[in-house]
Amino acid sequence: MQKSLRIGQILYTNTLPVYFHFDQAHFEDRIAFIRQVPAQLNEAMARGEIDVGPISSFSYAEHAAEYLVLPDLSVSAKGRVGSIFLFSKKPIEELDGARIALTNTSATSINLLKVILQKFYGHHVSYVTQAPVLAEMMKDADGALLIGDDAIMAIRQRVPYMIYDLGELWNRFTGYSMTFALWAVRKAVLAEHTDLLSEVHDAFMESKKQFHQNPEPLIEYVHNHYGGEKADWRQYFQGLQHVFGDEQRAGLEYYFRCAAEQGLLPEPVKVNVWERAGQQKLR
Missing domain, CATH: 3.40.190.10 (Periplasmic binding protein-like II)
Known part of the structure; x- marks a missing residue:
């Protein structure tokens, strides 16, 4: 026992x-x-x-x-969560047909991103899963999803990308936490x-x-x-x-x-x- x-x-x-x-x-x-x-x-x-x-x-x-x-x-979180970010080389409205690198540390957030991009923006996107290293993820991708402390550390680097908080996006489209x-x-x-x-x-x-x-x-x-x-x-x-x-x-x-x-x-x-x-x- x-x-x-x-x-x-x-x-x-x-x-x-x-x-x-x-x-x-x-x-x-x-x-x-x-x-x-x-x-x-x-x-x-x-x-x-x-x-x-x-x-x-x-x-x-x-x-x-x-x-x-x-x-x-x-x-x-109801609104901004502060540690789950999509980093993008172009506005999220222009990501149809894009290639997005997903962190290999998550389940909820990667599927939340898929819901947001497909259901709310109507985008068809291809995905690849990688270790959570932003510089490597962005080499061959239009955007990258990071979560947790990896996302917090990336934000501190003041990276040259557009940054979208998934909690904020979800709340904007649904009103839900x-x-x-x-x-x-x-x-x-x-x-x-x-x-x-x-x-x-x-x-x-x-x-x-x-x-x-x-x-x-x-x-x-x-x-x-x-x-x-x-x-x-x-x-x-x-x-x-x-x-x-x-x-x-x-x-x-x-x-x-x-x-x-x-x-x-x-x-x-x-x-x-x-x-x-x-x-x-x-x-």
Whole structure:
């Protein structure tokens, strides 16, 4: 029998409010953290190598029959997200027939870009997937998609491209917020770990609460470890939502419907939220 709960952690600053004040010592050897980029966490969850953690929203849709979503946790934004950018050599309106390089670290954002370009602009675009190095991506492409800290670092370089924030584009066309990542749990582990999962969820929520009560320790941390101006980091975190309520659910389920329309998902997906009693509830 597995003794510990294996918890994923995305290697991007956008999830830090949920982890920064997490009381890991309280759990001793009952949990193990596995830190990877989103695409790797998605695959690890699908293989059963991780039990709970943040995954790309699109990956949740692909495995909705096997996962439940932890309540009130996400990486979302209503409008500008500040770390998911399309870099383009020409205006987005002129990208019909273009070649776009996609980061190999994402699932939600690459499919969001496909929805935006095809559904909202009517573009037919070819795609290639590459490592997230902007200079290399732009050598043979008209545009490139970067996410997370790779996107933040690229913005600081003041690159000579037009830059589009995907959260901003999505909100402009739909009026919805966009949820890029969800904290999910594999149904297969719930029976064994229900009580521990409740404790872990409480610890995540407490970390988030402490961040909102006093964001400065985290701001200081990212400033020291990732550079940049503290004011820019404050603005970045203020633009992120780490909740998952009715507003986020509505935007995400609309995204899933759009993805299904474009053939990116076999069918629209409803979000299934884990209830603390261990019972599934569809909302």
